[in-house]
Each structure stands twice: as C-alpha cells, then as structure tokens.
Amino acid sequence: VQATAATAIHVNQLGFAPQADKLAVVTDSTATSFEVLRADNGQSVYRGELGAAAAWKASAETVKLADFSTLTAPGEYRIKVDGAAPSDRFVIGADTYRKLNAAALKAYYMNRAGIALETRYAGVYARPAGHMDDKVLVHASAASKDRPEGSTITSAKGWYDAGDYNEYVVNSGISTYTLLAAFEHFPAYYAKQNLNLPESGNGLPDILNEALWNLDWMLTMQDPHDGGVYHKLTNKTFDAMVMPDQAMKAPRYVVQKSTAAALDFAATMAAASRVFKAYEQQRPGLSARMLAAAEAAWTWAAAHPTATFRNPPDVRTGEYGDQHLDDEFAWAAAELYISTRNDDYYRAMKAEQTPATVPNWGDVNGLAWMSLAHHRARLTPLADRKLIASRIDGLAAALASTWKSSPYRVAMKDKDFVWGSNAVVxxxxxxxxxxxxxxxxxxxxxxxxxxxxxxxGRNATTYSFVTGFGARPPLHPHHRPSQADKIDAPVPGFLVGGPQAGQQDQADCPPYPAKLPATSYLDNVCSYASNEVAINWNAPLVYVSGALDELSKQ
Ligand code: G3I
Ligand code: 9MR
Incomplete structure (x- = not known):
C-alpha cells in the first residue's frame, strides 16, 4: 500500500481553512511547477511554481515546497506534479478539524479506567469495565504513619496513561491542564460540542466532563493527612496485550509521593479551580476543594523539594522520573498565583529565572508562561507584563525562524525527534x-x-499519525484495547508517538524501515517507541485542532 515512487507529494490529508497557509512537500522531483486539481473531475484550478530544492537531513530527502495558500475556494482537491502519483485528497473549507477535535477528545473517554464503555457511547468499541481500583495497596515506598505499607485506599476513575493501563500523576498533569487551557482560551468552540459521553447534557461542556473524569482520580492520589501526592497508581509490571477487564487481577499500588507529582498536581488543580468556578451550581464546592488541594500539595512540595522519583526495584512500569524540578515549581507557583492573586506565589515563581520552552511531561515552564499570558489583564500589579510578553514572543519567534528555514517547513530540529515526537511538533x-x-x-x-x-501527512513517512483520520492512518498502534478488542480498526482519534531514531523497542520488533529521525517509524503494535498512544500526546492535538478551527473564523 505504500507509495514507493521516488517522487512523492506529502500534504495534510484532512485539509485547510480557506484563509490558512497551505503547503505541500514534493520529494526528490525534477519538476518546477505543480497544479491543484478538483478531486471530483480532475479539473485544474491552480498552477504554481515549486520552491527551490533543499535537503532535509532528518529524512535524507531533497524536497521542494508547493505553496497554494491563495487557493481559497471551498472544495475537495489533489495536487499534481509531473512524475509523481497525484496527492491524497484534501478539503478546503470551514471547521475542517471539528471531527478530528471531537475524536481526539473522545479518545480520552475510550481510555477511561473504572467504567464500562456502553455501546450507545462507544459504538463497536464498547467494553466491560476494568480497574475499579477500590482496594489499591500502599506500596512500601509510599508508606506513612497514617497509611502503612499494605493498607488500602480507593483511587477510582482516571484515564489509562497510554497503551498501558497504569495512571501517572506527572503525565496526567500536563494532559489535563492542556485540555483545561483549550477550554479557557476558546470557550465558544467547546460550549456546544456534544461528545456523546454518559455525562453529556448535564450543564458542563463535554471537554470539562472528560477532564473531570481524570481530575476526580487525581484528587484521590493526594494523601489528605499531609497533602503529598503519590507519583503513580500501577501494577508492578506491564500487563499483557489484553482488554482492561482481563488485565492482572493482582492489586495495584500507589507508589512514592514525589515532588514532581505534588507540583504538577498543584498546578493542574489550581487551573481547574478557576475553570470550575463558573460551574458552582452543577458542582457545588468543587472549585474551592480543588484550590485547597492545590495549596496543600504546594505546601508539601515546599517542605519536600527534592523528592525526585525513580522506580523502586520491584516496580517496572513507566517512570516519568524527572530530576529537574525548577520548572514544576515555576508552573505550580504561576497557576496558584493566577487563581489566588496572592503575590507570594508570583515571587515563588522566580519569573526572571524561568525560561519559556516547548512543554513536555518533564519540562512544564512553557505552561506557566502560557497561563500568565492568557490571564495578563487580570494579574496583580506585581506581575511583569513586559516579561510575560517577551517570553511568549521570544519562544514563538525562535520556533517561527526554524520553521521558515526548514525544507519541510516545520519547527522540528533533529533533537526534537524523541519518543513522542508528534507531540513535540x-x-x-x-x-x-x-x-x-x-x-x-x-x-x-x-x-x-x-x-x-x-x-x-506533510511528513516524511506518508502517514497521517491520527488513528481513523486521513488517507493512511496508523492501523496497529501500541494500544492494548485496539490490539485485543477483535475489531479491525484501532480506536479512532489517537495520535501515535511518531518517528524517532532511538528504536528502544528493537528487541520486540521487526527491523524499522530506516534509522533517520524523521522516518524511523513502524506502524506495528510492537512499537511502543514509535507507535504507542498517550494522553499527553493527544492533548496538544485537541488544543491545536480546536484553536486553528476557531482562529480561522476571526
Ligand atoms: O533525559 C534524557 C536526556 O538527557 C538525553 O539527552 C536524551 C537522549 O535520548 O534522553 C533523555 O531521556 C529520555 C526520556 O524519555 C526523557 O525525555 C529517554 O531517552 C526516553 O527513552 C524517554 O522516553 C519516555 C518513555 O516513556 C520511556 O521512559 C517518554 O518520554 C515517555 O513519553 C514514555 O512514556 C510512557 C510511559 O513510561 C508508560 N506509559 C506509556 C508512555 C508512552 O510511551
Ligand atoms: O506496553 C509498554 C508501554 O506502554 C511502555 O511505553 C513501554 C516502555 O516502558 O513498555 C511497554 O511494555 C513492553 C516492555 O517494556 C518490554 N516488553 C514488551 C512490553 C510490551 O508488550
């Protein structure tokens, strides 16, 4: 099924808003011009010159850009270049990413722990409940006077992290926050969205209903006796590729309280307390409870500033073992400052020393700046608004400059092709x-x-990296339900990790087609290093797809 012609045309396989920038990449071609054809009758509606040939090291290709931004007429199209098969079809029109955005959010529902997915909400992906987590053991590493080793707690709900069935507070933080930010920044886009969830129609927007499923779980991960937050809720080892209700029946554990978990929890709960304040009628007391939980976690972290996390010897699941905590302190302080308007938190953020960086689970500085920028009109006089603007603009300018000089027109540098590279971009x-x-x-x-x-789709692999979307989506993600459910098509709406040269799963997989950063990718269930799904990767897909739909209307 793969196009093997040396010359190929890579384009967004869904499409563009009428006023959007519209680019395609043509690889290894001697052609100097391109045409855009109507998909229904092949009529040529646009002709343009290809850009100069440029070499992209990340994929070892020589590429030319086709820019058809001035084509704005709604319709379905293909691109044609001499010597290449016509491109995939794509659409120009309004709300191009509505369905994608809804599916990317629905994927969180599909990954819910502790609930049966019913046919009326999940369609063919209906499944029995797994992981009720009503008797979770306190692991030796988490033992305290109030909760000794082997005692049990209830820790229901939450999302499975990824293709595995464990739940990790650090990764939950950035994921849940990003969904909350999507709503805070673009409330109109999400106000009437109906995701067909069990909670739909209850007076909360569905994006918040979904976020709440995980926030409810996160609240159970805080020890009410001291405010500390367990790093994760987990098996000792990864499950086999089975459905949730078939997973290990051995009890799960809460493992070690960590500084990173407490701070990511504090930041996320502080942000959530702002958002849920408007829903006091639907959820009386929730906002205040979240803020109190956030402050208690902050206090714990301040008293335990170096409780970094490494897996205990008997626990072999995901680690999320960040050793650098300045950014977590800055993010939690910023969110608490915005939500309380207490200047002590602004001072604790150490704004002058905090850079703006592209966020990931281990570096959350950018989230602090993003929240401060959004709320800049409502901050206390102490906040340095010039600094906030210059941090945001400085980062955007640096990314735009890389983008501009990149043969593929992406802001990705070689070093950005890491585990989960699709979420980096x-x-x-x-x-x-x-x-x-x-x-x-x-x-x-x-x-x-x-x-x-x-x-x-405008990447070096020919794939659209979201299950169920585009002409060539991944068919075999490393996602236990998609593998075990006996349904051919994987659960839709999931972004897979994407290419990266690490190939940490090589022992479990057939050879990759290439070892280059931008092409080292395997659409195979074995490939947890390039083809897994994860809640922190879907979150920016939700944010960006909704934002581009909404901003294109203005
Ligand atoms: O920190 C080092 C850095 O110093 C070094 O320069 C760089 C060079 O490769 O590596 C960095 O470490 C990487 C680390 O992430 C931090 O970014 C490792 O190579 C890399 O293997 C590691 O990948 C993580 C992976 O788990 C393995 O631990 C991914 O970021 C993370 O998204 C992924 O998360 C897993 C969970 O553990 C379990 N659930 C599924 C989930 C998705 O695959
Ligand atoms: O399925 C696991 C996946 O969620 C993790 O991201 C990955 C890396 O920690 O590990 C996967 O589990 C594999 C294990 O590490 C090695 N043996 C094969 C497992 C996949 O079935």
Missing part, C-alpha cells in the same frame, strides 16, 4: 499559537498550521 504549534494570540503575527499562525499539517 504539536506543542510547538501550541506555543506558536500563544504568540499569535498575544500579538497577531500571522507568521506564528502559519507556523502553527504547519505543525498540524505535519502530523496529518
């Missing part, structure tokens, strides 16, 4: 969008669009 887009929201530089919006184009 989307988090770059999310930060570019913060720059655009701040000062309206269209170049930032265009560069953000390119990040979504990349994961939807």
């Amino acid at each position: 989307l988090n770059q887009s999310m930060m570019l969008l913060q720059g655009y929201r701040l000062n309206g530089k269209v170049e930032y919006l265009d560069a953000a669009q390119s990040g979504l184009d990349y994961v939807l």
Whole structure:
C-alpha cells in the first residue's frame, strides 16, 4: 500500500481553512511547477511554481515546497506534479478539524479506567469495565504513619496513561491542564460540542466532563493527612496485550509521593479551580476543594523539594522520573498565583529565572508562561507584563525562524525527534499559537498550521499519525484495547508517538524501515517507541485542532 515512487507529494490529508497557509512537500522531483486539481473531475484550478530544492537531513530527502495558500475556494482537491502519483485528497473549507477535535477528545473517554464503555457511547468499541481500583495497596515506598505499607485506599476513575493501563500523576498533569487551557482560551468552540459521553447534557461542556473524569482520580492520589501526592497508581509490571477487564487481577499500588507529582498536581488543580468556578451550581464546592488541594500539595512540595522519583526495584512500569524540578515549581507557583492573586506565589515563581520552552511531561515552564499570558489583564500589579510578553514572543519567534528555514517547513530540529515526537511538533504549534494570540503575527499562525499539517501527512513517512483520520492512518498502534478488542480498526482519534531514531523497542520488533529521525517509524503494535498512544500526546492535538478551527473564523 505504500507509495514507493521516488517522487512523492506529502500534504495534510484532512485539509485547510480557506484563509490558512497551505503547503505541500514534493520529494526528490525534477519538476518546477505543480497544479491543484478538483478531486471530483480532475479539473485544474491552480498552477504554481515549486520552491527551490533543499535537503532535509532528518529524512535524507531533497524536497521542494508547493505553496497554494491563495487557493481559497471551498472544495475537495489533489495536487499534481509531473512524475509523481497525484496527492491524497484534501478539503478546503470551514471547521475542517471539528471531527478530528471531537475524536481526539473522545479518545480520552475510550481510555477511561473504572467504567464500562456502553455501546450507545462507544459504538463497536464498547467494553466491560476494568480497574475499579477500590482496594489499591500502599506500596512500601509510599508508606506513612497514617497509611502503612499494605493498607488500602480507593483511587477510582482516571484515564489509562497510554497503551498501558497504569495512571501517572506527572503525565496526567500536563494532559489535563492542556485540555483545561483549550477550554479557557476558546470557550465558544467547546460550549456546544456534544461528545456523546454518559455525562453529556448535564450543564458542563463535554471537554470539562472528560477532564473531570481524570481530575476526580487525581484528587484521590493526594494523601489528605499531609497533602503529598503519590507519583503513580500501577501494577508492578506491564500487563499483557489484553482488554482492561482481563488485565492482572493482582492489586495495584500507589507508589512514592514525589515532588514532581505534588507540583504538577498543584498546578493542574489550581487551573481547574478557576475553570470550575463558573460551574458552582452543577458542582457545588468543587472549585474551592480543588484550590485547597492545590495549596496543600504546594505546601508539601515546599517542605519536600527534592523528592525526585525513580522506580523502586520491584516496580517496572513507566517512570516519568524527572530530576529537574525548577520548572514544576515555576508552573505550580504561576497557576496558584493566577487563581489566588496572592503575590507570594508570583515571587515563588522566580519569573526572571524561568525560561519559556516547548512543554513536555518533564519540562512544564512553557505552561506557566502560557497561563500568565492568557490571564495578563487580570494579574496583580506585581506581575511583569513586559516579561510575560517577551517570553511568549521570544519562544514563538525562535520556533517561527526554524520553521521558515526548514525544507519541510516545520519547527522540528533533529533533537526534537524523541519518543513522542508528534507531540513535540504539536506543542510547538501550541506555543506558536500563544504568540499569535498575544500579538497577531500571522507568521506564528502559519507556523502553527504547519505543525498540524505535519502530523496529518506533510511528513516524511506518508502517514497521517491520527488513528481513523486521513488517507493512511496508523492501523496497529501500541494500544492494548485496539490490539485485543477483535475489531479491525484501532480506536479512532489517537495520535501515535511518531518517528524517532532511538528504536528502544528493537528487541520486540521487526527491523524499522530506516534509522533517520524523521522516518524511523513502524506502524506495528510492537512499537511502543514509535507507535504507542498517550494522553499527553493527544492533548496538544485537541488544543491545536480546536484553536486553528476557531482562529480561522476571526
Ligand atoms: O533525559 C534524557 C536526556 O538527557 C538525553 O539527552 C536524551 C537522549 O535520548 O534522553 C533523555 O531521556 C529520555 C526520556 O524519555 C526523557 O525525555 C529517554 O531517552 C526516553 O527513552 C524517554 O522516553 C519516555 C518513555 O516513556 C520511556 O521512559 C517518554 O518520554 C515517555 O513519553 C514514555 O512514556 C510512557 C510511559 O513510561 C508508560 N506509559 C506509556 C508512555 C508512552 O510511551
Ligand atoms: O506496553 C509498554 C508501554 O506502554 C511502555 O511505553 C513501554 C516502555 O516502558 O513498555 C511497554 O511494555 C513492553 C516492555 O517494556 C518490554 N516488553 C514488551 C512490553 C510490551 O508488550
């Protein structure tokens, strides 16, 4: 099924808003021009010159850009270049990413722990409940006077982290926050969205209903006796590739309280307390409870500033073992400052020393700046608004400059092709969008669009990296339900990790097609290093797809 012709046309396999920047990449071609054809009758509607040939080291290709941004007429199209098969079909039109955004959010529902997915909500992906987590053991590493080793707690709900069935507070933090930010920044887009969840129609927007499923779980991960937060809720080893209700029946554990978990928890709960304040009627007391939980976790972290996490010897599941905690302190302080307007938190953030970086689970500095920028009009006089603007703009400008000089027109450098590279490019887009929201530089919006184009097909692999979306989506993600459910198509709406040269799963997989950063990818269930799904990777997909739909209307 793979196009093997040397010359190939890579384009976003979904499409573009009429006013969006529209680019395709043509590989290893001697052609100098391209055409855009109507998909229904092949009529040529646009002709343009290809850009100059440039070498992209990450994929070892020589590529030319096709820019058809001035084609704005709604319709379905293909691109044609002499010597190549016509491109995949794509659409120009309004709300191009509505369905993608809804599916990317629904994927969280599909990954819920502690609930049966019913046919009326999950369709063919209905399944019995797994992991009720009503008797979770306190692991030796987490034992305290109030909760000794082997005592049990209840820790229901939450999302499975990824293709595995464990739940990790550090990764939950950035994921849940990003969904909350999508809602905070673009409330109109999400207000009427109906995701067909069990909670739909209860007076909360569905994006918040979904976020709440995980926030409820996160609250159980805090020890009420001291405010500390367990790092994870987990088996001792990874489950086999089975459905949730068939997973290990041995009890699960809460493992070691960590500083990173406490701070990511504090930041996320502080942000959530702001968002849920408007829903006091639907959820009386929730906002205040979240803020109190956030402050208690902050106090614990301040008293235990170096409780870094490494797996205890008998626990072999995901580690999320960040050793650098300045950014977690800064993010928690920023969110607590915004939610309480208490200047002590602003001082604790150490704004002058905090850089703005593209966020990931282990580096959350960018989230602090993103929240401060969004709330800049409502901060106390102490906040340095110039600094906030210059941090956001500085990061966006650096990303846009890489984007501009990249043969593929992506902000990705070689070092960005890490485990979960597809989320790197989307988090770059999310930060570019913060720059655009701040000062309206269209170049930032265009560069953000390119990040979504990349994961939807304008990349060096020919794939659209979201299950169920585009002409060639992944069919075999490392996702236990998708593998074990006996349904051919994987659960839709999941972004897979993407190419990276580490190949840490090589022992479990057939050989990869290539070892280059941008092409080292395997659509095979074995490939947890390039083809797993994860809640922190879907979150910027939600943010960016919704933002581009909404901003294209303005
Ligand atoms: O920190 C080092 C850095 O100093 C070094 O320069 C760089 C060079 O490769 O490596 C960095 O470490 C990487 C680490 O992530 C931090 O970014 C490791 O190579 C890399 O293997 C590691 O990948 C993580 C992976 O788990 C393995 O631990 C991914 O970020 C993380 O997303 C992934 O998360 C897993 C969970 O553990 C379990 N559940 C599924 C989930 C998704 O695959
Ligand atoms: O399934 C696991 C996946 O969720 C993790 O991201 C990955 C890396 O920690 O590990 C996977 O489990 C594999 C294990 O590490 C090695 N043996 C094969 C397992 C996959 O079935």
